[in-house]
Amino acid sequence: MRFRGLMALAVLTALVAAPAALAQDTAEDARRHVEFLADDALGGRGTGTEGAAEAARYLIAQLEALGARPLPGADGFRIPFEFTAGVRDAGSRMAGLRHNWDEAESIQALAFSEDGEVSGAQVVFAGYGITPPESADYPYDSYATLDVTDKIVVILEGYPQDADDDARRVLSNFADVRFKAFLARTKGALGILVVSGPLSQGDGAVRAPRAGMAGAGAGIMAASVSRAVASQLFELAGHDLAASQAELDTGNPHAAGYDLGVELTLETKLNRDRREGYNVVGHLPAAAPAGAAKPYVFLGAHYDHLGHGEFGGSLAGASQAGEIHNGADDNASGVAAVLLAGARLAAAERQRHVVLGFWSGEEIGIVGSNAFLTDGALPAREIAGYLNFDMVGRSRDNKLSIQGVGSSESWRGLIERSNFPVGFDLTLTEDPNLPTDSTAFNLAEVPSIAFFTGSHVDYHKPTDDAESINYDDLARVAELGALVAGRVANGDAPEFVAFQSEVRGAGRGGSQVFTGTIPDYAADITGLLLGGVIEGGPAEEAGLQGGDVIVNFGGVEVGDIYDYMFALESAKIGEPLEVTFERDGETMTVTLTPRARE
Ligand SMILES: [Zn+2]
Known part of the structure; x- marks a missing residue:
C-alpha cells in the first residue's frame, strides 16, 4: 500500500505538481460529487427533466471552478440536442x-x-x-x-x-x-x-x-x-x-x-414527444499548444440516469416500481471521476487542450454523445483520444476493467505505464463497441477506451445509492484516467484502428458470415448507417464506407438494425449479393461477397 502511494506521489509530482494531501482530498471530493448527483432531490436525472437541469448547473459550476471554458464557437457549456422523450398511443x-x-x-x-x-x-x-x-x-x-x-x-x-x-x-x-x-x-x-x-x-x-x-x-x-x-x-x-x-x-x-x-x-397513431436535453462540455485550454494535429484529448461521462424508472431500462422489481433511481454508480461515479481527473489535469502542463464532457441521453440510447459528434460542436478529427467513465464506483478486490483498447495499438502501453504508480489489477478488453458513450467516439474514428468497475446487483435499480460507492478506489480510477489522458495530452496522438466487431446474426450458434460492416447502433434514421467498415473486409472491398446508409441488403429492405440482422441471417458465404445504399443524397448499388468469419 505504502509503496504504491509513494510511487504515485513521485510520478504525480513530476506530472501534475499535485499537493501532498491529494489522495485524501480526492476521495472526499468524489464523495461530495456523487452525493450531490445521487441525491433524491435530483429525481434520478432523467434526460430533459428539472433534476437533469440541476445536475447540469452543478457541473457548470464545477467546470468554472476548474478554469474550464466553453468550446470554441459554443454559446456556453450547455450544448443542446433533441430526443424522443416518450411515445404514446394517440x-x-x-x-x-x-x-x-x-x-x-x-x-x-x-x-x-x-x-x-x-x-x-x-x-x-x-x-x-x-x-x-x-x-x-x-x-x-x-x-x-x-x-x-x-x-x-x-x-x-x-x-x-x-x-x-x-x-x-x-x-x-x-x-x-x-x-x-x-x-x-x-x-x-x-x-x-x-x-x-x-x-x-x-x-x-x-x-x-x-x-x-x-x-x-x-x-x-x-x-x-x-x-x-x-x-x-x-x-x-x-x-x-x-x-x-x-x-x-x-x-x-x-x-x-x-x-x-x-x-x-x-x-x-403514435404521439412521439420530442424534447431537448443538454450535454455539458468545457475545455481546459493548453497554455502553450504545440500546434499538434488533433489538439484535443477528451474525458467524458454521462450524467443522466433512469429518473423514476421511466427513462431507459429499469430493472426495478414490482415492489420498487416508480422509485427514484439515483444512479450513484451509473453514473454519478463516472462524472466524479471526470471532475477529479479534470482537477489534476488543470494543474498540469499539457500540449493538448483537455475537454471534459458530461453526456445526457445515454440511458435512452447514447443520444447525447452521438448528437454531439454528429452536430460537429467539436470535429472528431481534432480529438486525439477519448476516455469514458461509466460505472466506476464499485471496484472490488482492486480490480478495474478498461475496455476498447482495440481502438488503437497505443492504448495498452499508455495504460500499463500509467497504471504502474496506481496499481490496479487491470483487465483490458479489445472491443470498443460498447453499450456506453465511447461507442459514439469510436464510430467517429476517435481512439476510445472505457473505464468500468463491473456490474452488480443494484445495476439499474433504485438501490444504486451513494453509500455503496468505493470512494478511495473511485479517486484512484480518476488518478489513472488523468495519467493516461496526461500522456495523450503530451505525446503522439494514438492511431485509430477500426476494430473488427460487427453485428452477428441470431442463427444457430451465431452467424459465421463476415461482411465487415460496422453499424452505428444509435442512429435514429431509416436504413442502416455504417459507422465504418473493417479494413480489407468484404464491405470495404465492395466500396462501402462509413457514413453510407444501407437501405437494401441482398434483396432485403433495411429500415433499421433489426432488419439488417435479419438480412445477415440470409447471407451466404461466397455468394455475391447486392447492397443498395445512400451516400450524399445519391442511391447506389454495389456487389458484396460475404466471407467466412475467422
Ligand atoms: Zn446505465
Missing part, C-alpha cells in the same frame, strides 16, 4: 364485424409502428409469425401456407412453448416482435396485430408503446391487442384462438395459420 383503433375496438385497454400501437389506416383488409392468423432464415437450418415457416399480401396479420407473442429444446433454441432467436414485424412486412402484409395467446403466461393486457423501442418506424403498421379482444375477434370469425395456440405450441412444423375470413379496419 388513438389507435380496430373495427369490423359490427364491433369497434378503440379503447386503450383493447389496442395500442407498438412504438415502432408506422402511423396509418387501412379499411376492408382481410385478416390472417400466422401463428407465432416465425420463419427462421435458411442459414438457421430449421424447417419451420409460419407463412408456408399463407398469402398475407395487403392483409392484416395476427401474430402470437413468443414462440411455441411445448416444443422440444432444439426447436425452442432456434425459434426463440426469431421471437422478437421486431423480427416478426419485419418478416410480415417482407411478406407484403399491411399491418400486424400482436397478442399474448390465451395459453401464454401473464394477463394478456395490451402492451403500451415504450420509448426505448421508438425511433424510426418499421415500415409497417403494428399494434398490440389484448387477449380478450383477440379471442373475441376469433370467436366472431368462427375460430378458437386457444385451440389454435394449443396446436402450435407442440412445435409441430405442420401446424399452420389460416385466413379468418373477416375484414377489418385498422388505424395506428
Whole structure:
C-alpha cells in the first residue's frame, strides 16, 4: 500500500505538481460529487427533466471552478440536442364485424409502428409469425401456407412453448416482435396485430408503446391487442384462438395459420414527444499548444440516469416500481471521476487542450454523445483520444476493467505505464463497441477506451445509492484516467484502428458470415448507417464506407438494425449479393461477397 502511494506521489509530482494531501482530498471530493448527483432531490436525472437541469448547473459550476471554458464557437457549456422523450398511443383503433375496438385497454400501437389506416383488409392468423432464415437450418415457416399480401396479420407473442429444446433454441432467436414485424412486412402484409395467446403466461393486457423501442418506424403498421379482444375477434370469425395456440405450441412444423375470413379496419397513431436535453462540455485550454494535429484529448461521462424508472431500462422489481433511481454508480461515479481527473489535469502542463464532457441521453440510447459528434460542436478529427467513465464506483478486490483498447495499438502501453504508480489489477478488453458513450467516439474514428468497475446487483435499480460507492478506489480510477489522458495530452496522438466487431446474426450458434460492416447502433434514421467498415473486409472491398446508409441488403429492405440482422441471417458465404445504399443524397448499388468469419 505504502509503496504504491509513494510511487504515485513521485510520478504525480513530476506530472501534475499535485499537493501532498491529494489522495485524501480526492476521495472526499468524489464523495461530495456523487452525493450531490445521487441525491433524491435530483429525481434520478432523467434526460430533459428539472433534476437533469440541476445536475447540469452543478457541473457548470464545477467546470468554472476548474478554469474550464466553453468550446470554441459554443454559446456556453450547455450544448443542446433533441430526443424522443416518450411515445404514446394517440388513438389507435380496430373495427369490423359490427364491433369497434378503440379503447386503450383493447389496442395500442407498438412504438415502432408506422402511423396509418387501412379499411376492408382481410385478416390472417400466422401463428407465432416465425420463419427462421435458411442459414438457421430449421424447417419451420409460419407463412408456408399463407398469402398475407395487403392483409392484416395476427401474430402470437413468443414462440411455441411445448416444443422440444432444439426447436425452442432456434425459434426463440426469431421471437422478437421486431423480427416478426419485419418478416410480415417482407411478406407484403399491411399491418400486424400482436397478442399474448390465451395459453401464454401473464394477463394478456395490451402492451403500451415504450420509448426505448421508438425511433424510426418499421415500415409497417403494428399494434398490440389484448387477449380478450383477440379471442373475441376469433370467436366472431368462427375460430378458437386457444385451440389454435394449443396446436402450435407442440412445435409441430405442420401446424399452420389460416385466413379468418373477416375484414377489418385498422388505424395506428403514435404521439412521439420530442424534447431537448443538454450535454455539458468545457475545455481546459493548453497554455502553450504545440500546434499538434488533433489538439484535443477528451474525458467524458454521462450524467443522466433512469429518473423514476421511466427513462431507459429499469430493472426495478414490482415492489420498487416508480422509485427514484439515483444512479450513484451509473453514473454519478463516472462524472466524479471526470471532475477529479479534470482537477489534476488543470494543474498540469499539457500540449493538448483537455475537454471534459458530461453526456445526457445515454440511458435512452447514447443520444447525447452521438448528437454531439454528429452536430460537429467539436470535429472528431481534432480529438486525439477519448476516455469514458461509466460505472466506476464499485471496484472490488482492486480490480478495474478498461475496455476498447482495440481502438488503437497505443492504448495498452499508455495504460500499463500509467497504471504502474496506481496499481490496479487491470483487465483490458479489445472491443470498443460498447453499450456506453465511447461507442459514439469510436464510430467517429476517435481512439476510445472505457473505464468500468463491473456490474452488480443494484445495476439499474433504485438501490444504486451513494453509500455503496468505493470512494478511495473511485479517486484512484480518476488518478489513472488523468495519467493516461496526461500522456495523450503530451505525446503522439494514438492511431485509430477500426476494430473488427460487427453485428452477428441470431442463427444457430451465431452467424459465421463476415461482411465487415460496422453499424452505428444509435442512429435514429431509416436504413442502416455504417459507422465504418473493417479494413480489407468484404464491405470495404465492395466500396462501402462509413457514413453510407444501407437501405437494401441482398434483396432485403433495411429500415433499421433489426432488419439488417435479419438480412445477415440470409447471407451466404461466397455468394455475391447486392447492397443498395445512400451516400450524399445519391442511391447506389454495389456487389458484396460475404466471407467466412475467422
Ligand atoms: Zn446505465
